[in-house]
Amino acid sequence: MRDIYISGGAMTPFGRHPGVLAPELAQSAILKAIDDAGVELKDIEAVYCANVLGGMILGQLIVRDLGLRGIPVYNVENACASGATGVHLARHALLAGEYSTVLVFGIEQLTALGGGTIPMQRNDVKTDLYATAGMVLPAVYAMRGTRFLHERDASREDLATVAVKNRHHGSLNEYAQQRSETTVEEVLASRMIADPLTLLQCCPSQVDGAAAVVMTTRRPTQRKAVKVLSSVVVSGMREAADDDILDAEITARAARQAYEQAGVSPRDINVVELHDAFTIAELLYYEALQLAAPGEAVPLLRSGATRLGGRVPVNPSGGLLAKGHPLGATGIAQMVEVMWHLQDRAGSRQVADARIGLTQCTGGGIAGVDHAASSVHILGV
Incomplete structure (x- = not known):
């Protein structure tokens, strides 16, 4: 190949x-x-x-x-x-x-x-039940957040900590929409959007x-050559009535294929840009991407491993929570960010000695499946 x-x-x-x-x-x-x-x-x-x-x-x-x-x-x-x-x-x-x-x-x-909120589908009973019922993405992730707090040794402060981390990273990124840092107390005190998700736990919806x-196919010579080691796009599987809403199956499946295609393991990843449209999403994707074992997302967050300077910094750009989420641009912006880190061009947010990076982006909410699409890319030098 x-x-x-x-x-x-x-x-x-x-x-x-x-x-x-x-x-x-x-x-x-x-x-x-x-x-x-x-x-x-x-x-x-x-x-x-x-x-x-x-x-x-x-x-x-x-x-x-x-x-x-x-x-x-x-x-x-x-x-x-x-x-x-x-x-x-x-x-x-x-x-x-x-x-x-x-x-x-x-x-x-x-x-x-x-x-x-961003529309999910046309409000037409013949196209999608979720849209007809008035379901919006903050509500979908709020249900996941509620279940997460019920099942895991996790607190609302843990959810807020994701926003604090990513807003800190975003403060270092001149391309981010939100460049001010915040505190756990400020995150929890911000306006409630869909319990338990407050305003600062949702990515901005007004962004261009x-x-x-x-x-x-030509090897670049002007700087470190960034190779696309793997590229995977999958769609959602039909969900059963008893499916676990904390199991991001579509992303886990895409990640397994991407690791196999690239010939690397999760431990080899040095930097990650993932789809943190809501704080709970980042915690779920820690496990789906095998950055943490099942049930270990919160300990990974609390350890500081996913902060800049940690073992595997996640969303050094600030992620969607701080940088913003202009839909069509997001997946490509994630790759530009990882490219900069692999080439030592990320400035004050540079991840030291980054050689392999991963990007993950999901898309679409429709009734009966765990997201409509998920993509995982692994880049390396």
Whole structure:
């Protein structure tokens, strides 16, 4: 199997960008990624555009003004896993020899929605029961959080500690939307969204941003070459009535496949960017990714192992809780962050001696399955 590299990457600051159109945001990230990769626009043979809510043929609209006309443009929507899915599809094409250098970018403007929770599905009984019942993602994760507190030796303070950790990391990241630190007391005192999740335990819903990577079969020479060691995307399995809502089966399955494909073990991972849309999610994914044994997520958190300076820092970017979650851009931004750490370019939040990093992104909530999609990527130098 031929080697696939991420030769360059970039992102815009995540946050509110009033007066800036989605194409402008995306083009900013694209041009910086092209420059970072040391290639030119004419070297790009195909484009993958990840987006959830931006409408039809957004990719063609964005690259039109860059002069990338006539080459294949693939628009990818897979809920929050859209960006990671775009990388997965691009890797397949590179492995098949269809192209040698491609561009993958993600873009989202959630401020255009005007506020509120992100819609799960159309409110139509014929499409999805959850949507018809008015289910929203904060409620889904709140149920998991409630069950977690009931079954585990865990407290509300433990949930809040995830937010404190990631807000500290985000304070070091110039690309993060939330750059102020917080305390456990402040997290618990913030407005209740869905018990036990307070406002500071939920990722911001008003955020815009874009991220881009250049992927190639040519080994980069300008700095440490970051290789895509594994790329996995799976969909959810049909749930039975007695399924454990604390068992993130879809992510655990994707992780097992990714470790096997990369030929590494969970102990080999030096840095992780995972899908912490809510504080409880990070704790569940510790176990699904085998960073902690079943039932050991809270001891892992309390030990400090997942903080910067710990054994396996998780979300040094600040994660979704601090950096923000512009859906289509998130999975790609995770990879840019890990790339920076593997190349010793992460500044004050640099993870020391990072050689192997993992990104994990889930997407979509529909009735009867544990998420609609989950992706796990392992990168290495």
